[in-house]
Amino acid sequence: MSRLLLVDDEAGIRRILGSLLRSAGHEVVEAPGLTKAAAEIAAGVFDLVLTDQKMHDGDGLAVVAACREADPTLPVVMLTAFATVELAVEAMRLGAFDVLTKPFQPEQVEAVVRRATERTALLRENALLREELQRQTGEHGLIGESAPMRALREMIARVAPTHATVLITGETGTGKELVARALHASSSRPEQPFLEVNCAAFTETLLDSQLFGHERGAFTGADRSRQGVFEAAHRGTLFLDEAGEMSLPLQAKLLRVLMNGDVVRVGATTPRNVDVRILVATHRDLLERVKQGLFREDLYYRLAVVPIHVPPLRERRQDLPALAEHLLARVARDLRMPPRTLSPAALRKLSQYAFPGNIRELRNLVERASILARHETIGPADLPELTPDDAPAAAPAGDVESWVATLDERLDLRETLAGVERRLVARALESAGGVQAEAARRLGLSRSDLSYKLRRLGLTASRDDGDV
Template sequence: MAKILIVDDEQGMRRILNVNLRRDSHVVVEASGALEALALIKREDFDVILTDQKMPDGSGLDVVQAAHDDDPTTSVIFLTAVGTLELAVESMRRGAFDFLSKPFDPDVVRASVNRASERTALLRENAVLKTTVRKLEGADDIRGSGPAICMIREFIARVAPTNSTVLIAGETGTGKELVARAIHRNSSRSGKPFIAINCAAVTETLLESELFGHERGAFTGADRSSPGLFEAAHEGTVFLDEVAEMSPAAQAKLLRVLADGEIQRVGSAVTRRVDVRVLAATHRNLEERVKDGIFRQDLYYRLAVVPVHLPPLRERPEDIVELCDSLILRIAAEMKIQGKRLTPAAIEKLCGYPFPGNIRELRNLLERALILGKSAELEPEDFYLHPPLHAAQGVRGEASIETLADQLPTQVDLRDVVTRLERALINRALDLAKGVQAEAARKLGLSRSDLGYKIGRHGLAVIPDKGADDACFKS
């Protein structure tokens, strides 16, 4: 049984079709013209639509187009007394399922309607299955059965159906983008775009253009107008990874999107409305950056409507075995190699490691072991685990800091010493990087925006001589 809409300006024709279709237990609705049909299509859902071509207030092609735009799964059968090849082609191009000429055999129409009804049911069932699969895929990416991961899954289930902005915090490699994708897949926007951008990977000058678009001539090389990611993600989701690295100008524009749903292209005075859900992530402490004046407080509150913190892998060792099993299967499938099992000794070694790189480091270790391991199983010797940084004596860890402390005078102004040390290290990094700030930031483990802020705070626009600063650390 299907719900059928008959569109024809001839009452007798509608009655004949109605009587014949009710013989197959279909629910039949009639429209006396194109305008009435268009209004019904907007208000109600139909499985099949039969429409005439020539009507006083419009054409059957208009009905075909409206039905397809409203719901592509609805099957439309075209009925006309003037059947030409051109009309048949055009109706099919606009999405018609079948094309029948008048006068017609009632049994032929009934057969066509039943086929169309079956097609609609299959298409809608397929759409439901695809949605279910997308949701299962999103949940399946987040592996683990420990209490921390169970809480994350519950969080996703509760927040996904809403349109709230979510701030995902956590160390690098904890799976922040996986959580963002799972939220999108389980939301009402799942059929719309999910667009992710790493704010730390794009230079400050290009980030605004990437996010909000630009007009022709807005800057050197802008030879044409271009929409940004927010426009491309209309009715979908934008994921801003490493949002803490945004420049002040980009922060101001993002605040406007969150507050008013409006964007403004670079080089344009015109505002455009967008309907976008924003998910943001960072491994930084945004509250500290707000206190330091690096990140806008009003933007922080807009982003942290629903905050969530992802635990590092070292805090959930109970999930390591399940993660390993899942990652090994995925790596083997991607690289077309044979998967291997972990020996109990290898599992014990991995479970005792703190994983500073989290799940990303675990995957890299497994991939290397699968490629280079010589045994049928993965043994402890297949995993080279880096020692903690503080174990590097005299280089980067605790021992080197203690050595430096031993060289300080017995009475010091700690704030002054820390300031001078930071200034000297920035000078040294800039010197080694030959003045290239992006490279200096990498050497210091900072983002480019962090380094720029510190250079301005120390007044290092022109790098001064470092001799005076170095002297303060000598006894």
């Protein structure tokens, strides 16, 4: 049994079709027009939608579009008394499963309902399998279980199936491109092309022709006409990296694509229509560029429909061990050598470093150490270029946040805080060489406070000094 939504503004048709479908064993929800249909689609889980085309409050094509938006696996069959080739093409382009012409035979309806619901079941099963697989493999290689990474993955999962434009921001090397690929891979059209253009890598003229294509003779050297990436990415995803670097005239052309899908080749007068999901990334503060008059405000708001920020590595240091392990394995595979491991001391050294170059820098470090390390295990001495982060004040807020987020909501507060206290005190003692007076100074405690704490926490100092 399937759950169907039947949209038609004629009560007679709803009655006849409804009873036909119900007697075939389906659950049928009826909607007398677009508004009700949209509400039902947004609220309910259906296996199939059947919609009339011409209704008093609008066109059934809008129902097709609403279904695509709500759930890419949900099929829509359009019923029409005015079937033309153009209408059928338009309906299919919007993603309709089929178009049935009125009047129709009961068998026709039953057949199309069977085909459509079978396909839905298959698609949803595949989607479930894919999700499970992605969960197991850490989704497109985005490693990390810290709170910011989990929030990021959740955001990707929510946004990916829609057609929304996404603005991906973040420092250099944080994984913006990986996020863009993940968005495409989890989109409703992962089998369609994913194309990427780095806007900072071209001069304005070249970028123009790269993006929009050109006609023969448009400029010196244009001896053939060529399509741009917008056309090549038709139905797929176009990732514009470093989009903040685009010149104002090109920004105007991009705005036009976003507004109505129109692409104008260099040297052409008539636009071509494309259907492309656009993702952009930038390491710049675009709003700041807007203020400086370097970036169009209207374009900014079109791009930033869904902003996704990729946090820097120093705000999710707890991901370091997993990331390092992942990168060690990858580097080993690339270099065709057995994977090395990091000693705990090397890991500690890494976790004190600020990583201005983020994960790309971590990868480089791991790669260099893998090649140069003398032993199978990489020790702190194999990471000579690292100096500890001397601006620790910038990090804790994020770290504490993500650490707290990993804790169970039901916990023994005193026990948990004592654990933290114990580790901080132990660390201070260790780095003070066991000298209590020095450890107390580093912790901002009096000596008697510290010795009280040591007793209470069950820590005994390795050396009880006098007045050192």
